[in-house]
Amino acid sequence: TCLEFKSLSSLLKTSPYRPNMVERGTALLRKMEINVAEAEKRTGKNTVNMQETYTVYLIEIRPAETVPEGGTPATPDTLWRRYSEFELLRTYLLVTYPYIIIPPLPEKRAEFVWHKLAADNLDPDFVERRRVGLENFLLRVASHPVLSNDKIFFLFLTEVSTQVDSRLKSLSAMFRVKNPDKRFTALKHYSDELNTVISQLLRVRVKVADRLYGVYKVHGNYGRVFSEWSAIEKEMGDGLQSAGHHMDTYAASIDDILEEEEHYADQLKEYLFYTDAVRSVxxxxxxxxxxxxxxxxxxxxxxxxxxxxxTGTVRIFSLKGMTSKLFGQESQEQRESRLAALEQSIQEGEETLKEKNTECHEFVQTAWEDIERFKEQKDKDLREALISYAIMQISMCKKGIQVWSNAKECFNKM
Known part of the structure; x- marks a missing residue:
């Protein structure tokens, strides 16, 4: 049966983990709610019969029925998927829609992390961030005007066993094009440069995060010293102890701050991985x-x-030409037969060339439409992510100013 669904209400939830980056313009998202609700660690045997620990993610889809006042929403349909199944879905989309910039998956293993953050792919914080990333991937696909209508994608959301098309082929460019399209050459160049810039930005962020962590934690030493000092002072004791308390609170706050910052880094990582999708096109x-x-x-x-x-003239050396010289010319019937075969082959070649020209023209047209859509999406998403990151940094600096302002007040009262 066909499911009747509505737009994604959960996308409007305000969360420090996910910006509102997905448009709800497709028919699928106007009819369906999609969530990756939770993650669960499991243990089982792999393909070589060895025990392994892995994570599965619960996908929930819910029909969009208007809930009557005082009523309860419809129970969602659910199924569990492993990360490898998401990878298989994306590979299928890459092969089936080569002219589309396929949304990337979140990282399989943690990259560009500050040294105090666990990089284990089973770490709860990392799994939670990946859950959000997988949900974002599904929403990206579901919001795309072409990908959202794919039957295999729909089955991925609704069927426990998905028979994903096996037309997996290598697109490695082990060849050299004589007349490359300058637009695609420029796009490939841009993608490489964007990859480099975002990688550098993420590396800088890691260094800044490490230094911030050190600076904040060192404030804990202020707290310890002020506390010890207050024990030997009578009139100054209360002020020193209060200042020490502010320093301890400041030192402890960095863990939550940098954990929140990691989610802004994930937004940049998404576009780091998007560059591979652009290069694939x-x-x-x-x-x-x-x-x-x-x-x-x-x-x-x-x-x-x-x-x-x-004409009977040979412009270039050929084995057939040398054979005819050695063993005599072919008969008129043989020549006519070869001419007829060549004419047939030329006619077929002209049809093939026409088809290839049409295929190339259609690919360029459809791909460029999707590239323009991607550019618009990229500019909007990165602008919002960078603004949010700047706001977070400003807020963090204000907290530092407030801590020292409070400490100043404590010292004034001594």
């Missing part, structure tokens, strides 16, 4: 362009063969 275009050039080159060669056969 560029590689696919190179492959189509290369196939087009091979077909065109083969057609030129066959037309040249026809001309040589018709």
């Amino acid at each position: 560029c590689r696919k275009h190179e492959l189509i362009q290369y196939e087009l050039e091979i077909v065109a080159q083969d057609l030129v060669h066959k037309k040249q063969q026809k001309e040589e056969l018709a």
